[in-house]
Amino acid sequence: MTLEAPATLRQVHLTSGAGVRWSVHGRSGTHPATVPGEVHTDLMAAGAIPDVFDGDNESAFAWIGRTDWTYRARFAWEPDGGARQELVAEGLDTIATVTLNGVELGRTANQHRTHRFDVTTALVAGENELVVAFAAPVDAAERLSAELGPRPHVNHHPYNAIRKTASNYGWDWGPDVATVGIWRPIRIESWSGVRIASVRPLATVDGDCGVLAAHVELAWADPAGDATVALRVGEVRAAASVPAGQTSVLVTAVVEDVDLWWPRGHGDQPLYPVAVEASTAGGGVDTWDGRVGFRTVTLDVAPDEHGEPFTIAVNGEPVYVRGANWIPDDAFVTRLTAESYRRSIGDAADAGMNLLRVWGGGIYESEHFYEACDELGVLVWQDFLFACAAYAEEEPLRGEVEAEAREAVTRLSQHASLALWNGCNENIWGFVEWGWRHPLAGRTWGAGYYLELLPAIVAELDPRTPYSPGSPYSFSPFIHPNDACSGTMHLWDVWNQVDYSTYRDHAPRFAAEFGFQGPPAWSTLTSVVHDEPLDPYGPQMLVHQKAADGNLKLERGLGDHLPRWRDIDEWHWITQLNQARAVGYGIEHFRSLFPRNTGAVVWQLNDNWPVISWAAVDSRGIRKPLWHVLRRVYADTLVTVQPRDGVPALVVHNDSPREWSQRLTVSRRRTGAGSAVLASETVPVTVGPRSAVAVPLPAGLVTPGSPEEEFLQVGTDAYWYFREDTALKLVPTAEAVAVEAERTPDGYTVRVAATALVKDLCLFPDRLDAAARVDTGMVTLVAGESHTFTVTSGDLDATALTRAPVLRAVNDLAI
Structure with missing residues (x-):
């Protein structure tokens, strides 16, 4: 036998466009359906409802989540000699009854599982009818909550009672659009002998x-003869004989002089193709194909002089994590494609990130997600799907949880990028601090999952990958789960309660969540918000602001940093700017604490609809000012000025494999015309690989004569200001820059030359064309320096590219 032998497992795909016509029936009547798909997207495609994201349509179509829906398909089938036929549904969302030709095959209660039904006796030659009847997802969650006993949760609906995407029911950044549908492929498999x-x-x-x-x-249809399981990895082959009826086998192959897989910034990402073939003497053949990368991953949480670290190491080399939290990339996930995943993960890679955390209120992602991470060297921290709630540990939920976890660990274990399994998001913290114990009254809340069941499954099925019970977590039962000195920490006092300058009061070993809000791009926002006049507190604007008191926190968060806006254009610019400033401030501080701090995972990379949120990239793929700051503060080598004993000091974190040595010019300059140099020193700095140093600065540099009109410049990319912008004397933008826009084959170049200090210069070409994109942002210049923005677009008004509200700087706000 050879691995090149043709497979004899035959499949009938029950997807739209494969000779199968689906319909979906509910309160609004019967409509054509796309499979895989969701009711919302089917209704929009049929013109039965408008865009759910637009205006205040979210609430207008809440009835969809309280409606039972039935999918129906007719398809032709003829016997093909297979001994067994099975209906394989990779994803049913969620409470469903499956019927074939009037015969009930089974019932499902978990969006995150594959279900397989034997249809050997139910299929008929010729035309067949498959019916999948779904219960209303909001009603189902409420009913199951009552049956299990209500338990604490955030937001409106009891998502913790049903194994369905939690954020489907709404989140503080996402719409309440509880979906229904056949959301992953469905097919009939016909096979004989043995199946993988x-x-x-x-x-x-x-x-x-x-x-x-x-x-x-292995599964057997006819265990009359032995099977052979052959393995190929690269050019290496191995095989094992399996007695008839035996359901598992281990085949091991050794690749000599292997090329190791590394995360970004640490090496290359070689991937080896893997093929597995199972065959029987009777001729039955089944195959499986995948890819692997050879690497080791460990997690160091052993106590040290500061508490307990949280250090991920790949191939024995510690990795300073520069990451972001990842949510489902669309509220209607069936619209996502391999290309859209690649673009979004490219946003992370382009910003210098080396890790994405798949957050526990979402989904176990598409293979497209993990394959892109494998290829781009982006580590994956994978939450099990438990978020911000107490979960019952009794049946039937426990059985669903175990089956779901086993499938997820099995499916994802091939991926080289998988670096961590995490039990839950904030649930252990919630039990300790969020007032859950009284309403729980001793009932189960999920501890058995996070501390017993899930780690046991990981140890059994993927022992090479570390496990953490939760985030935040301190790896000791006697330490608060959100303790700064131990394990992972979520920092949400900033944004919710205090000014972002408070980040410097924290010294987290690992910052797993922190962030600050800002609106999406102007074109994204105005595509769905149509208030007249446009206002932060307009009714449609508030539909697209899900955080509690979100707009108030945006306003309060300006603090002394920036002035209050005077119009809606300034509101949009100032709040985007403040978001970028706040997060950059935090990350520069965290990195300056290395090696005590071993990573930062910002909340969040992406959005799932047009919304004011913590995202760095909005739902239309437009990179906000925050993204441009992340690219700077997540660079391999960060040069920053940080207070040390109340005095500005130069800190360099070199997260590269090479020594970094430079003679940095540090100048104290005037903010006004000419950016006059008041004092200057050349400071030699040498930093070893994966190291950090702090260098005191001479007193003559850090002692301003007129703090409101002086600043420090370090090299060409680091600055220190002695006063906030509300007190800083800046030359208005129009007087501080000369701007030229020129047409190019792909768009425009916009060259900005400074005659004074120009802070945080940004270009927003999407205000002229929603499809336009710009390569850079958040650029600071001093007199004599210039910067060229590259805009990709069609024809635009070149003059508009040279002035507000398209061209922006902090100097616009000078009074």
Whole structure:
């Protein structure tokens, strides 16, 4: 036998466009359906409802989540000689009854599982009818909550009673659009002999060799003869004989002189193709294909002099994490494609990130997500799907949780990028501090999942990947789960309660969540908000602001940093600017604490609809000012000025494999015309690889004569201001820059030359064309310096590119 032998497992795809016509029926009547798909997207495609994201349509169509829906398809099938036929549904959302030709096949209660039904006797030659009847998801959650016993949760609906995407029911950044549908592929498989049920190709390293332990689970239709399971990884082959009826086998292959897989910034990302074939003497063949990367991952939480660290190491090398939290990239996830995933993960890679955390209120992501992370060297921190709530540990929920976790760990174990399994998001913190214990009255709340069931499943199925019970978590039962000195920390006092300058009061070992809000791009916002006049507190604007007191916090968050806006254009610019400033401020502080601090994972990279949120990239793929700041503060080498004992000091964090050595010019300058140099020193700085140093600055540099009109410049990319912008004397933008826009084959170049200090210069070409994009942002210049923005677009008004509200700087706010 050879691995090139053709597979004999036959599949009938029940997807739209494959000779199968689906319809969906509910309160609004019967409409054509797309499979995979969701009711909302089907109704929009049919013209039965408008865009759910537009205006205040979200609440107008809340009835969809309180309606039962039935999917129906007719398809032709003819016997093909297979001994068994099975209906395979990779994703049913969520409470469903599945019927074929009037025969009930089964009932489902978990969006995050694959379901397989034997239809050998239910299928008929010729035309067949498949019906999937879904219960209303909001009503179902409420009913299940009552049956299990209500338990604490955030937001409106009891999502913690049902195994469905939590954020589907609304979040403080997402719409309340509880979906229904066949959201992943569905098919009929016809097969004989033996079938590969699953493969866990666990790739590890032993010296210079890569070791692939392929755990293969088998199913048998006719266990009359033995089977052979063959494995190929790269050019290496191995095989094992399996007695008839045996359901599991381990096949191991060794790759000598293996090329190791590394995260971004630490090395390359070689991926080895893997093929598994199961065959029987009778001729039945089934195959599985995937890719692996050979690496080791460890998590160091051993106590040290500061408490307990949280250090991820790949191939024995500690990785300083520069990351972001990831939410579902669209509230209607079936609209996502391989290309859209690649673009979004490209946003992370382009910003210098090396890790994405798949947050526990979302989904176990598409293979497109993990494949892109494998290829781009972006580590994946994967939450199990528990978020901000107490979860019952009794049946039937417990059985669903176990089956879901086993499938997820099995499916994702092949991916080189997978670096951490995490039990839950904030639930342990919630039990300790959010007032849950009284309403729970001793009932289960999920601890058994996070501390017993889930770590046992990971240890059994993916022992090469570390596990953490939760985030935040301190790895000791006697330490508060959100303690700064131990493990992971979520910092939400900033944004919710205090000024962002409070970040410097914290010294987290690992900052796993922190962030600040800002609106999406102007074109994104105004595509769905149509208030006249446009106002932060307009009714449609508030539909697209989900955070509690969100706009008040935006206003309060300006503090002494920036003045209050005078019109809606300034509101949009100032709040985007303040978001970028706040997060950049925090990350520069965290990185300056290295090696005590071992990483920062900002909340959040992406949006799932047009909304005012914490995202760095909005739902239309437009990079906000925050993204441009992240690219700077997540650079391999960060040069920053930080207070040390109340005095500005130069700090350099070199997160690269090479020594960094430069003679930095540090100048105290005037903010006004000419940016006159008042004092200047050349400071030699040498930083070893993966190291940081703090360098005191001479007193003559850090002692201003007139603080409101002086600043420090370090090299060309680091600055220190002695006063906030509300007290800083700046030359108005129109007087401080000369701007030229020129047409190019792909758009425009916009060159800005400064004659004085110009702070945080940004260009917003989407205000002229929603499809326009710009390459850079948040640029600071001093007199004599210039910067060229590259705009990709069609024809625009070139003059408009040279002035507000398209061209913006902090200097616009000078009074």
